[in-house]
Amino acid sequence: MPKKGNRKRLKFRAGDVCSESVTVADYANADPAVVKSGRVKKAVANAVEKEVKLLCGLEASQGAVQEVLSSAVSVTEDALESSDDLDPEEDGGNETKVARKKKNKRRKESESSEGGEYPVDIWLVLSSYIRPEDVCRFSLICRNAWTVTCTAAFWTRLYRRHYNIDADLPFRLQPDSIDRMRCLRACVIRSLFHLYEPFSLRVSKIPALPESTPTTLLNSKCLLFGVKKVSGTRPEAMWEFNFKFIKQEHSKNGSAKFLCMPRQYEDVHTNPDSDCYLLQVTTLNFIDFTPGVMGMTLTLFTINVSTDMRHHRVRLVFQDSPLQRGRKRGEQGGTQVVLDPVHSVRLMDWWHPQYPSSPCT
Structure with missing residues (x-):
């Protein structure tokens, strides 16, 4: 990026200005590097004053000239404020400006908006429909969802949902042994590799x-x-x-x-x-x-x-x-x-x- 001191500033001469080249759009689209302070340079002001006198006649009042100059200054300041969000070295059109403004607006709205917090009972009801392979994703939603996955009710329901009386389970994984609290999560996970088909297929594909x-x-x-x-x-x-x-x-x-x-x-x-x-x-x-x-x-x-x-x-x-x-x-x-x-x-x-x-x- 070139240094500020190396930027070339445009030079305006009063004799170069004519009625066909000076418009308000020239000040609205002015480069911030040219008029960084937001004020119209003296050479530009003199050129505009001369142009206004030519258009309005020699009898034009000084007040009219000052009104035109003040409007030009306000337009230039608005252009500078809108151009602060853009990189001077990048060639971006109006579409880029609008897209960036919308993005900043959405970011401010997302920061200011506050999400709703649902009680643990709601997450406990939703957990009854979670697949075993989605337990980790479910626990990462929020703190209350993670708290639900820590409860004994969650793991007991998960076991009963997939339990099959015809399944060949070890004695330590039978329903009578699952009723105890200690090591409940580990026992349910082990039983799912016997009862849940996607898990049992995963074991069969693991190399020895x-x-x-x-x-x-x-x-x-x-x-x-x-x-x-x-x-x-x-x-x-x-x-x-x-x-x-x-x-x-x-x-x-x-x-x-x-x-x-x-x-x-x-x-x-x-x-x-x-x-x-x-x-x-x-x-x-x-x-x-x-x-x-x-x-x-x-x-x-x-x-x-x-x-x-x-x-x-x-x-x-x-x-x-x-x-x-x-x-x-x-x-x-x-x-x-x-x-x-x-x-x-x-x-x-x-x-x-x-x-x-x-x-x-």
């Missing part, structure tokens, strides 16, 4: 091991570790290694999400398995020595081809402290767990139908 698994589990804390024997189609039984991980951010600030929630609804939203993952590794043979890794942090997770070139090989490295951002993990140190040969690897969220939830949920 997503590509983002190594990134997801990085710097996660191992809460539980267990091994159990499972029967399969093979003559010998397979072994299942289960690692339960939780994000470090959740373990440090687990109670932060309850700061703004009403206290009477904290039991409804309690979920010990929130932000937890279950890494399930099924091996063909039993691993004789597996070190204890409970309470340690996972810093490396890789899946490679096994030595027999027919299965997989899983390698997990645990350390006592999380890996600092921007630093590389040293090859030395840490506890290493190698599972080989591996038949399958699965990663499940806390809401997965096959996730072994905590006893209280």
Whole structure:
């Protein structure tokens, strides 16, 4: 943008003015850079005075001249005020001015207008028609809508709306268990993955091991570790290694999400398995020595081809402290767990139908 001092100002000469070139429109459309102060320059005033004398005759009174000049000044000031909202460097016509004025008017009306606030009972009635996948959108409408999604009545109605007596539900998700307040939200969400068809189809489309698994589990804390024997189609039984991980951010600030929630609804939203993952590794043979890794942090997770070139090989490295951002993990140190040969690897969220939830949920 050129500096103000570099702007070229037009020069008016009294001899250049004639009856065909001086009009009121010239002052209405004047460039603010030419007459920035809003006053007519002396050269322009003299030119107008001379033109008026020529039109009215030598006997024209001085009062008539002053009246014409005052009208020209008022028109120029109005033009300057209307041109303040526009950029002098942009070529905008009357349509641009009108559109910008309408936009400013709408903005002022929106700022001055106050919206109505509906009671919680109205939002509770509307919540009876909300689909499970739209609960988050509904809670973001306003504070009262969010308060409704925190109540036990909302989650109980959502469960009864989609409950089917023919559905194969675990005992902890049966109607008798849903009546309790504690962990009600978590139980209803888990039951919807059994009862609600869009959710069950979503689970079937999830791959057994997503590509983002190594990134997801990085710097996660191992809460539980267990091994159990499972029967399969093979003559010998397979072994299942289960690692339960939780994000470090959740373990440090687990109670932060309850700061703004009403206290009477904290039991409804309690979920010990929130932000937890279950890494399930099924091996063909039993691993004789597996070190204890409970309470340690996972810093490396890789899946490679096994030595027999027919299965997989899983390698997990645990350390006592999380890996600092921007630093590389040293090859030395840490506890290493190698599972080989591996038949399958699965990663499940806390809401997965096959996730072994905590006893209280």
